[in-house]
Amino acid sequence: MSHQSPIIGTSPIRKEGRAKVLGEAQYIDDLSLPGMWFGATVRSAVARGTIRSITFGEEINWDAYCIVRPADIPGENTIVHLTKDHPCLADGMVNHPEEPILLIAHPDKIALLAALKAVHIEYDELPGVFTIEESEAAVENNDAARIIWPGSDAGGTANCFRQYLMYSGTAEETEDGIAAAFEAADFIIEGEYATGAQEQLYIENNGVIAECFRDATGNIESVCVRGSMQCPYYLVHALTLVFNLPEEKCRVIQTETGGAFGGKEDFPSVIGSHAALLAMKCGHPVKITYDRAEDMAATTKRHPSRTRHRTAVSKDGKLLAGTIDFAIDGGAYATLSPVVLSRGTIHAPGPYKWPFIRVRGKAMATNLPPHGAFRGFGAPQSIFGIERHMDKIAKTIGLTPEELRRRNFLTTGDTTATGQLLSDPVDMQHMLTRALNEAGYHEKLARFAESNKGSAIKRGVGFAAFMHGAGFTGSGEARLNSVVYLDALPDGRAQILVSSTEFGQGTQTILCQVGAQALGIAYEDVIFHQPDTKFVPNSGPTVASRTAMIVGKLIERAGKKMLETLRAAGLSEHHSSDEFKACVKSYLAEHGTLRSSVRYEPPTKIFWDDQLYRGDAYPGYAWAVYVAEVAVDLNTYMATVTRFDALQEVGKVIHPVLAKGQIEGGVAQGIGYAIYEKCMWKDGRMMNNQMTNYIMPTSADLPPIHIHFEEVPCIHGPEGAKGIGELPMDGPAPAILNAIENATGIAFNTIPVLPEDIFERLTSLGHPHGGSEDFNLTVDRDTRVEEVTA
Amino acid sequence: MTSITFTINGTTKTIDVPPMKRLLDVLREDLHLTGTKEGCGEGECGACAVLLDGELVNSCLVPALQAEGAKLCTIEGVSTEGRLHPIQQCFLEKGGAQCGICTPGMILATQHLLDKYPNPTMEQIQEGLAGNLCRCTGYMRIFEAVQAAATITDPELAGTSR
Incomplete structure (x- = not known):
């Protein structure tokens, strides 16, 4: 060297x-090509139905416009991800609001607006399903009218894009172990935890410019799309099918990208294919850029989720066995849901030793626009479940949240729930000690317990412990x-x-x-x-x-x-x-x-079985403990985070300033996920698709965020580096809700928690104005506890 | 069409535009100053923030007519002959810019903040930037950049954007 x-x-x-x-x-909207036209998308006004008629208003001179219909697609009418269920343009049937039906282009951007309004579509509406529960009910009740997704040979069944069944050992021995553990347990503790959709809210909306080139005889020779995106080769793959062209004839160029967070992982395949089709038909380069309202209403978001835990625990606080049922709402098409589900399923057991565990995961179809990738990719959802549930268990059996975790942490030499041997050093005991010290946790616990008495401002501290796998899952x-x-x-x-x-x-x-x-x-x-x-x-x-x-x-x-x-x-x-x-x-x-x-050469020691869903799930894990300090104002019902400490072990830190920025930004998104950002839905359509009423944290909303690193080099990364991008999204929400419970005594098990949610819980408990009462609630509505008497 | 005259980044311009055209579009389309970005089109995100007679405005909410006779400063007017303004230098060094799409607006908001409070408290920084949304940084690196910029007094650069 x-x-x-x-x-x-x-x-x-x-x-x-x-x-x-x-x-x-x-950025893409700063670029222009000679002779460029502008494109726009005619979208579905209903959640589900068949298209009866499409008429074009006479007030428009349609000869001046280019219109692309499904029949114009030279290749397959599909946006390919894992299966081909997702059409590029709806052909006869729509399955979610804002589904693309037609594409229109014109040299003048302003002229597009009038044309969009002049396209009249009539539908024969069909019943839709809009939640995980409605989708499940349709299957359980054999309600054929509400089977909205038929199943596929790629692993799905009616209304369900994919299911996983993950066992800590062989199926038989694990089921037997679970049964015996639940027999012998001192406590059986159940809980249900739910998370809402979240908008990526990159400040630069989705946008692309496409060109189509023809040979001397007029045949399509190649296409080229440039734009804001994460994965140029995903778009190449999508274009090869839509245009029936070989890969080398589909060129994709990433331009400066103004934020993505997963929101520009799978979606550019849609907008990129659309712009390329318009370019093909009109013979000009075509730019499509969404405005904020269209981007929020029509593009992907984080999957809503529901996690059900049932846990057998001994009275000395050992986890004996557990079952976890994890479900996500995939929206109307499979897109990336099976992979999101996979990461969520594997992360569901948390950084704990489980003698016996079974995790079932399923991704359900609903008539919402397809949900997609968002930083964390399923893990923030299931980690929210386990980290709220651990606090629940601790409270039930009379241990501190800290002590319960200490008695169950995974450590070097243990195997994870997928059977992966942790051969690299793991020291969650030290991580927890350091994180709590950095945050002043114990001192604050004692101080707040005193200062909360007689105060309308209830303060609390809470934490979450977690791990996040770096790289693609398994093989x-x-x-x-x-x-x-x-x-x-x-x-x-x-x-x-x-x-x-x-x-x-x-x-x-x-x-x-x-x-x-x-x-x-x-x-x-x-x-x-x-x-x-x-x-x-x-x-x-x-x-x-x-x-x-x-x-x-x-x-x-x-x-x-x-x-x-x-x-x-x-x-x-x-x-x-x-x-x-x-x-x-x-x-x-x-x-x-x-x-x-x-x-890439797969490490020889890494083994993964896709059928049994067992083995080395990830080449490396980042480990973390995040501590939140909150204040809940019983006059305004507002919860705010007043300090945040994030400690993580991420291998070698390559660039300390960028790494801190990554963690701080992820924590800010996590705070938004927990207490600010709520997608409001009506019949599958997002109702608050504006920055005015979808509230992300501003500079005035965030507390000081303190970042701490531990560095244990990992052989799989350069100089020992591991991945950090998604990690900070996992911890904030459960840490904050644990802190809110510490502050108020109330267990919130659904995010986001907005002031109206706090108001509803307080008033339903007979505390109409909050005030000075010290809450000491032992029962919360989402959790059932069985105390097993021998 | 209306003829509008204003000073932009130190140069006087007269242009013919529809009077209600958004100042944002005038900047980006007519003057080809694409450093000013559109994030939401409704005055929430601050990506299109510019200084109009020293005040921080969201150019997506300002009709062109309102710029008549005004002194405008956009991100293109913050640096001097390729030399970064101390605010830009601090954003660069402290990690205040990640994806960069909010950065032009954020730098102008910082300029406005430091004109008003040369030594701002953390509360003044948080309030002063609250109209400019950043989804990448969690604002912490931006706060550091603003604090660092506040300690730099460079007479050569002082007031160049006003």
Whole structure:
């Protein structure tokens, strides 16, 4: 290696930062192509029904417009994810409000508005289902009229996109163990926990510009889509089917992306296909950008969920056995729901030792717009369940939340619920001790217990302990088979070519740090190629907390490989950046090019069984304890978070400033998820699809957020780094609700908790104005406790 | 169409536009100043914030007519000949910009805040930026950037945006 001082672990200026602070960064709506038209989408006004007629108002000169109908689609009418149930344009039948039916383009953006209003669609409406419970009821009652999704050969059944059954051992031995444990238990504790939908609310809406190219005979030769997105190759895949073109004829370019959070993982396949179809039909480049109302009403959100726990516990606080039923609302089409369900199912047991556990997961169909990826991807939902339930168990059996967790934490050498051996060091006991100390938890518990007496402001503290798997689940990374390129450039710098995208989280910066350190050259001498599928290989999607760990490791390997080549060409063992450049130049003079191409190699020790749903679920886990401090005002019924401490073990921290920013931003979204952000639905349609009435936290709403890291290097990531992107979304909601229970004595088991929810609970308990009473409620309405008498 | 004259980033311009056209669209479409972003179109998010006679306004809510005779400053007018303003430098160094889409509005809000309170308290920072939504940072890095910028007094750059 070189004598360069380490770059990983320092905080260089982010690569694209200068353009961003100058306002020079070019987002999709800042771009224009010659002769470009604008596109818009005619959407369903009903949740479910058949289309009886479509008429075009006479007040519009339709000859000036381009209209795309399902019949215009040259390939398959589908937006492919895991199955092909999701049409690109509804053909005869609609299954959710805002479902795309027709596409319209015109050279003048303003002229589109009148045209959209002049398309009249009549429907024969069909009954819909709008909640997990309604969808289940239709199946249970054999209500054929409300079977809204027929099942598929990809693993679904009527109204259910996918089910998983996960056992801590073989099915038989686990069921026997559960039965025996429930017989012998001192306590059996049940609880039900629910989470609402959440809007990603990236500040830049979805948008793309598409072009379609024809050969001399007029046949479609290729398409090109540029836009705001996370996963260029997902869109390539979608375009190959819609246009019946080979991959190399479907070019996708990611432009500067103004936030994504999962909301631009699967959805760009929809808007990208739409714009490309309009470009094909009208013969011009076509831009589609949604406005805020359309983006919020029509695009994906976090899956609503319901988690049911039934737990056998001994009186000394040992978890003996548990059953967990985890259900998510997938919306009208399967999209990514089976994978979201998978992550949620695997994370449902939390960071605890379960002698026997069974987790059932299911993703139900409803007539809502399809729910999709959002930071955490199922884990925040099921972790909310387990971490609220642990506080419930503690309260029931008379232990502190801290002590109950201490008696059940997973530790080094244990196996997880999927049977994964934790061979890397895990020390949740220390994590909990440190997090509680950093937050001043014990001192505050005592102080608030005193100060709450006689005060209308009830203060409390609560925490959540959790883990989050980095990378694709199970055999996912092996299937992705990611490739990266590292090129030596004529000026002696190195260039990273990957399909991993920057959308604020720091992809460009951290990958360049990894590349620079591996090559032993300056950070400034490594640059990042725009993700353009004409040039970059498929290094997988930018999702699942995989970029730093998986793609970073590939870049590290590519760097080492390039260095070997250059060493053989005479580069000295302790080279400087200048010597590296000189060596590259002479190498290129002789050989023309120098590209280091590296493909993912599955670790030999990792095994996953897709059928039994057992094995090594993730190559690495981040571990965390988050502590929330809250104040609940009994006059306004408002809960606010007054301080937040987030401690996590994430392997080597590549860029401390970016890492802190990632965690703080995730915590802020988690606070929003817990106490501010509520999607209001009516017959499957989002009613508050505006920033005016969907409330995300502002700078005035957030408390000081204190970030603490522990670093235990992991062999699967570059210099030991693990993924951190999704982790901070998992902990805030249960920590905050645990703190609210500590403050008020009231157990809220559904998020979000808004002032009206607190009002409703307080008034229903006979405390119309809150005031000075000290609550000491032992019973809460969502939980049933059986005390088993021997 | 109405003829409107205003000073933008130090240059006087006269343009013909429909009087009720949003100032945001005038900036982006007529003047090609695309640093000003649209986030919500209803004055909630502050991505389109600009300074109009020194006041922070959401340009999506301002009809072009209202800019007649005004002095406007957009993100393009904050730096000087490619040299970053201290606020921009601090956002860069402290991690105040992540995805960058709220950054232009946030920097102008910071400029406005520091003009009003050269040494702002944390409460003044939180209130002063409350009209500018950021979904990435959780605001903590932005607060640090604002505090750092407040300690920099650079006579060469003082007041360049006004």
